[in-house]
Amino acid sequence: MIGPSRVAELDMPSAGIETGGSRPAQSYWNESWERLRANRIGVGAGALILVFAAIAIMAPLVSAFITHYQPQTINLDQTFAKPGSVHWLGSDELGRDTLTRLVWGARVSLGVAFLTVAISLTVGTSVGMLAGYYGGWIDDVLMRLVDTVLAIPAIFLFILMSILFRPNPFTLAVIVASVGWGAVARLVRGEVLSVKQRDFVLATRSIGARDTRLMARHLLPNVLPVLIVAASLGVGQIILVEAALDFLGLGIQPPTASWGNMLTNAESYFFRSGWLVALPGVTIFTTVLASNIFGNAVRDAFDPRLKS
Amino acid sequence: MPETATAKHITRAWTVNDPLVTVGDLKVWFPVATGLIQRSAGYVHAVDGVDLEIKAGETLGLVGESGCGKSTLGRTIIRLVEPTGGSIKFKGEDITHVRGGKLRALRREMAMIFQDPYASLDPRQTVGDIVGEPIDVHGLAKGKQRQERIRELLRVVGMNPRYADRYPHEFSGGQRQRIGIARALAVEPQFIVCDEPISALDVSIQAQIINLLENLQSKFKLTYLFIAHDLSVVKHISNRIAVMYLGKVMEVAPAGQLYKRPRHPYTGSLLSAIPIPDPAVELGRERVLLKGDVASPVDPPSGCRFRTRCPRAKPHCAEEIPPLETFGQEHLAACFYPLD
Numbered sequence: 351m352i353g354p355s356r357v358a359e360l361d362m363p364s365a366g367i368e369t370g371g372s373r374p375a376q377s378y379w380n381e382s383w384e385r386l387r388a389n390r391i392g393v394g395a396g397a398l399i400l401v402f403a404a405i406a407i408m409a410p411l412v413s414a415f416i417t418h419y420q421p422q423t424i425n426l427d428q429t430f431a432k433p434g435s436v437h438w439l440g441s442d443e444l445g446r447d448t449l450t451r452l453v454w455g456a457r458v459s460l461g462v463a464f465l466t467v468a469i470s471l472t473v474g475t476s477v478g479m480l481a482g483y484y485g486g487w488i489d490d491v492l493m494r495l496v497d498t499v500l501a502i503p504a505i506f507l508f509i510l511m512s513i514l515f516r517p518n519p520f521t522l523a524v525i526v527a528s529v530g531w532g533a534v535a536r537l538v539r540g541e542v543l544s545v546k547q548r549d550f551v552l553a554t555r556s557i558g559a560r561d562t563r564l565m566a567r568h569l570l571p572n573v574l575p576v577l578i579v580a581a582s583l584g585v586g587q588i589i590l591v592e593a594a595l596d597f598l599g600l601g602i603q604p605p606t607a608s609w610g611n612m613l614t615n616a617e618s619y620f621f622r623s624g625w626l627v628a629l630p631g632v633t634i635f636t637t638v639l640a641s642n643i644f645g646n647a648v649r650d651a652f653d654p655r656l657k658s
Numbered sequence: 659m660p661e662t663a664t665a666k667h668i669t670r671a672w673t674v675n676d677p678l679v680t681v682g683d684l685k686v687w688f689p690v691a692t693g694l695i696q697r698s699a700g701y702v703h704a705v706d707g708v709d710l711e712i713k714a715g716e717t718l719g720l721v722g723e724s725g726c727g728k729s730t731l732g733r734t735i736i737r738l739v740e741p742t743g744g745s746i747k748f749k750g751e752d753i754t755h756v757r758g759g760k761l762r763a764l765r766r767e768m769a770m771i772f773q774d775p776y777a778s779l780d781p782r783q784t785v786g787d788i789v790g791e792p793i794d795v796h797g798l799a800k801g802k803q804r805q806e807r808i809r810e811l812l813r814v815v816g817m818n819p820r821y822a823d824r825y826p827h828e829f830s831g832g833q834r835q836r837i838g839i840a841r842a843l844a845v846e847p848q849f850i851v852c853d854e855p856i857s858a859l860d861v862s863i864q865a866q867i868i869n870l871l872e873n874l875q876s877k878f879k880l881t882y883l884f885i886a887h888d889l890s891v892v893k894h895i896s897n898r899i900a901v902m903y904l905g906k907v908m909e910v911a912p913a914g915q916l917y918k919r920p921r922h923p924y925t926g927s928l929l930s931a932i933p934i935p936d937p938a939v940e941l942g943r944e945r946v947l948l949k950g951d952v953a954s955p956v957d958p959p960s961g962c963r964f965r966t967r968c969p970r971a972k973p974h975c976a977e978e979i980p981p982l983e984t985f986g987q988e989h990l991a992a993c994f995y996p997l998d
Contacts, residue, residue: 376824376825376827376828377782377784377825378781378782378825378827548777548778549772549773549774549777549778550777550778550779550780552733552738552770552772552778553770553772553778553779553838553841554780554791555738556736556738556765556768556769556770557765557769557791557792557795557796557841557844557845558761558762558765558766558792558795558796558845559791559795560795563795567783567791568780568782568783571780571782571783572780572781572782
């Protein structure tokens with residue numbers, strides 16, 4: 351089959367005005383979206399994350415109308431209940447409903463992950479864009495700052511930060527992002543360095559456009575694909591980091607439920623009630639796996655290097 | 659053409675008979691940075707003392723080998739590259755160091771057409787936005803008027819106005835080049851630097867683009883600096899031709915004159931390298947083959963730049979830089995021992 355873009359390749363006579371087709375324009379975004387949609391597994395993984403995110407957003411409704419438990423409601427008559435009709439996924443040592451806590455925990459885990467990615471991308475993109483576009487001493491200063499940030503062992507920084515600030519979802523996101531933006535800045539700077547060599551940047555300058563316009567209208571759209579890929583692959587990674595911090599007691603503090611601290615809590619009852627470990631573990635595993643599969647699908651669909 | 663801001667800054671009355679662009683002793687040097695601390699280890703003398711005049715309404719062809727500084731010269735004249743020394747005058751006004759608002763006003767009078775029709779259009783923008791960007795940048799039109807102007811520009815370059823909402827990758831090289839030309843025309847410039855606009859195109863398309871450029875020139879009274887790397891291409895379109903070698907202008911002459919009677923040995927060798935599509939003539943003619951490679955622009959030869967490869971070079975050529983001297987009407991060449 352001849353693709354739609356073949357039609358335009360037939361050059362027309364110099365003065366000729368063709369009868370234009372009504373075929374929709376093939377923007378890069380349309381084509382990438384089509385490629386992504388064609389990837390069944392990737393779409394499935396993305397849908398799973400969307401479902402988890404929707405459940406997390408609607409956690410109070412789930413609590414009120416579906417499970418009929420609050421995440422911190424203690425019921426000492428119902429400790430270590432097995433999964434069943436009363437507690438669908440069982441209860442913990444204080445009789446708290448596991449399903450409800452997983453749903454509320456999704457708020458924390460996914461919320462922190464998305465927020466962290468958003469902060470890392472915003473800061474990293476700004477820094478990388480300025481460094482790559484202006485070069486010279488601005489580049490030197492900003493990139494040495496990035497080198498410094500990336501040279502600090504993350505775990506020590508996390509420990510220090512969680513001592514200084516009592517971790518809540520927002521401070522936790524800021525703490526994790528304070529390390530994550532460096533990699534994004536490097537990525538964006540590299541892309542900008544490559545994109546700004548292309549003639550259309552010179553063409554834009556030749557018509558008198560200001561730097562801000564050049565960066566916002568030309569450089570950003572051209573580095574956006576790598577940002578989208580970085581974001582989709584980043585979510586899974588950050589869920590893991592956040593869970594690890596919670597597990598170590600450096601993250602979200604009990605009694606607030608998070609997937610990570612549910613694991614910590616369940617550790618002591620591993621042999622007695624294995625599902626208390628298995629459920630948050632499987633949830634984390636599934637979410638991270640889905641994020642990575644989705645991230646890879648996004649990369650396959652959006653990577654600019656696959657297409658001019 | 660509406661009156662532009664630059665017109666107000668003219669100190670001396672500029673008339674149509676004066677050169678539109680005057681370049682005096684223009685130098686563009688790029689530092690060669692080496693090592694970790696970026697210490698400067700000399701300069702690339704990309705443009706090294708160029709004097710040139712471009713008359714209003716003419717096409718000045720600029721030829722030379724790759725790396726001789728012709729693109730840099732073109733970009734410097736329209737102030738996309740900072741000059742190291744010398745002066746650039748546009749319509750009698752010194753624009754060598756104008757900045758800010760005056761430079762932006764100048765951008766409405768000069769435009770550029772690029773060599774690579776693939777790299778010179780932003781792949782994430784629609785054709786309409788590419789052609790409309792100069793209109794937006796200078797606030798020339800809004801809303802419906804803007805759309806109408808974009809359609810008109812596309813029509814002028816022989817494109818279907820309906821293509822405005824398509825993306826560059828949906829078009830062929832020739833069509834993309836038309837889009838680039840439409841963008842250049844959007845500000846209604848007087849002067850356009852054409853940086854090898856047809857080098858990247860199929861031969862069959864080259865003629866179309868050349869014809870389009872010529873039509874536009876007579877329609878909009880444009881002045882072109884037409885950069886190319888071989889003489890056969892510029893012969894057709896140029897009124898006068900300047901030959902550059904290693905950052906310097908070697909010869910300037912009316913196109914016909916340059917072909918009939920080149921004075922500089924470098925021009926002579928370039929002309930003898932043009933293939934003639936007739937085997938009998940091709941067999942019988944004498945070739946001037948140059949020895950060696952172009953000298954390094956970081957450390958150019960003393961005296962005449964071309965002497966290291968010149969078949970006519972004598973000791974004197976190493977001692978003094980030959981100035982551009984007059985050889986008949988409008989014919990200048992920089993050589994101590996010119997061809998007859």
